[in-house]
Amino acid sequence: MFDKSTWIKLPRNVLQGHGVLDDLSAAVDELYLSGDPFLVTSPSPDRIAGDRVRDQFDGIASVSLDRASFESVERVVDAAREADAGYLIALGGGKPIDVAKMASDRLDCGFISVPTAASHDGIVSGRSSIPEGDTRHSVAADPPLAVVADTELLAEAPWELTTAGCADIISNYTAVKDWELAHRLKNVEYSEYAGALSQMTAEMLVGSADSIKPGLEESAWIVTKALVSSGVAMSIAGSSRPASGAEHLFSHQLDRIAPGRALHGHQVGVGSIMTEYFHSGARGEWTDIRDALSTMGAPTTADELGIDGETIIEALTTAHEIRDRYTILGNGVSEEAAIEAATITGVI
Ligand SMILES: NC(=O)c1ccc[n+]([C@@H]2O[C@H](COP(=O)([O-])OP(=O)(O)OC[C@H]3O[C@@H](n4cnc5c(N)ncnc54)[C@H](O)[C@@H]3O)[C@@H](O)[C@H]2O)c1
Ligand SMILES: O=P(O)(O)OC[C@@H](O)CO
Numbered sequence: 001m002f003d004k005s006t007w008i009k010l011p012r013n014v015l016q017g018h019g020v021l022d023d024l025s026a027a028v029d030e031l032y033l034s035g036d037p038f039l040v041t042s043p044s045p046d047r048i049a050g051d052r053v054r055d056q057f058d059g060i061a062s063v064s065l066d067r068a069s070f071e072s073v074e075r076v077v078d079a080a081r082e083a084d085a086g087y088l089i090a091l092g093g094g095k096p097i098d099v100a101k102m103a104s105d106r107l108d109c110g111f112i113s114v115p116t117a118a119s120h121d122g123i124v125s126g127r128s129s130i131p132e133g134d135t136r137h138s139v140a141a142d143p144p145l146a147v148v149a150d151t152e153l154l155a156e157a158p159w160e161l162t163t164a165g166c167a168d169i170i171s172n173y174t175a176v177k178d179w180e181l182a183h184r185l186k187n188v189e190y191s192e193y194a195g196a197l198s199q200m201t202a203e204m205l206v207g208s209a210d211s212i213k214p215g216l217e218e219s220a221w222i223v224t225k226a227l228v229s230s231g232v233a234m235s236i237a238g239s240s241r242p243a244s245g246a247e248h249l250f251s252h253q254l255d256r257i258a259p260g261r262a263l264h265g266h267q268v269g270v271g272s273i274m275t276e277y278f279h280s281g282a283r284g285e286w287t288d289i290r291d292a293l294s295t296m297g298a299p300t301t302a303d304e305l306g307i308d309g310e311t312i313i314e315a316l317t318t319a320h321e322i323r324d325r326y327t328i329l330g331n332g333v334s335e336e337a338a339i340e341a342a343t344i345t346g347v348i
């Protein structure tokens, strides 16, 4: 009997371009949602663009969050219930978007993603990543009903947020290699479509490297397109596998042992250099990954991340413990092997 089935959840409307924030209410109208909107944001995005949202939704209730946490999710759930909201609008970087994503799951309502930074593919994905104590929960949730990515706004964001988005996409190279490896060694389910889309997204971004420069709105356009495409790959796969392998385990571990030092995308980029070394050796493609990151202005060393070498080694040797996801790290790399990889690749 043929018993396979799949359920692919994707955003229904993706608006991207100069000034599209002012089309937010039109994009929402197209979704035929009922009830009032509720705005979830954080201080800087609220200051930068909150009023442009409020101007389109008269009297919209809101919360501004300082951090992503389960407490923040509860705060949003309570406030949105109090306001009798029908759906959420998340305005900001990854933190308010992740909190709104998880809160909308709890509230059983939809949410709209309005990124103010092209900093990672969580702005489109159906995964929410919330730290709790010593660990980080990356949980399945529904992707946004719509994404409204205003390239004018994104181009004005601090440049390092955009280079973090670039690095999150470049890390797809090693994520796909890890996924293929897990398929071959552990019979993990693999989607050719999702793997190919994720890899092609990284290739196209690297191919556009010359147009990715600070002050160019086209950079925000190229990076956002790639983030959307990577998010779609995750939706097709029904997991973050196409965009998250050992380099992400390394970054999640850094978030535990050295929280708040560097951006998610920058950490996974540096992780990707080292995990590519593990995949293909000293003469392998890790130099391509390092050079692509460097061309786009993303960090390639521990120093540039602002993290000391010892912490890098600790994260690399313990990353496999983060979650049950088979990667090139297997059951863990030894300290000697980690030091060698980090040294040969110039990370430390
Ligand atoms: N759900 C997922 O799949 C996924 C993927 C990657 C990362 N994440 C999570 O996202 C979070 C990190 O996201 P992030 O890097 O966007 O961090 P963030 O949301 O904390 O934003 C970084 C900083 O940039 C500021 N900012 C945002 N837009 C700005 C703008 N236009 N101008 C000036 N400042 C602006 C924010 O206020 C914040 O201080 C982490 O919690 C991470 O775990 C989730
Ligand atoms: O599932 P995780 O590891 O949080 O990855 C999601 C996203 O960061 C992929 O780029």
Ligand SMILES: [Zn+2]
Binding pocket: 120, 121, 168, 243, 244, 248, 264, 268
């Ligand atoms: Zn990522």
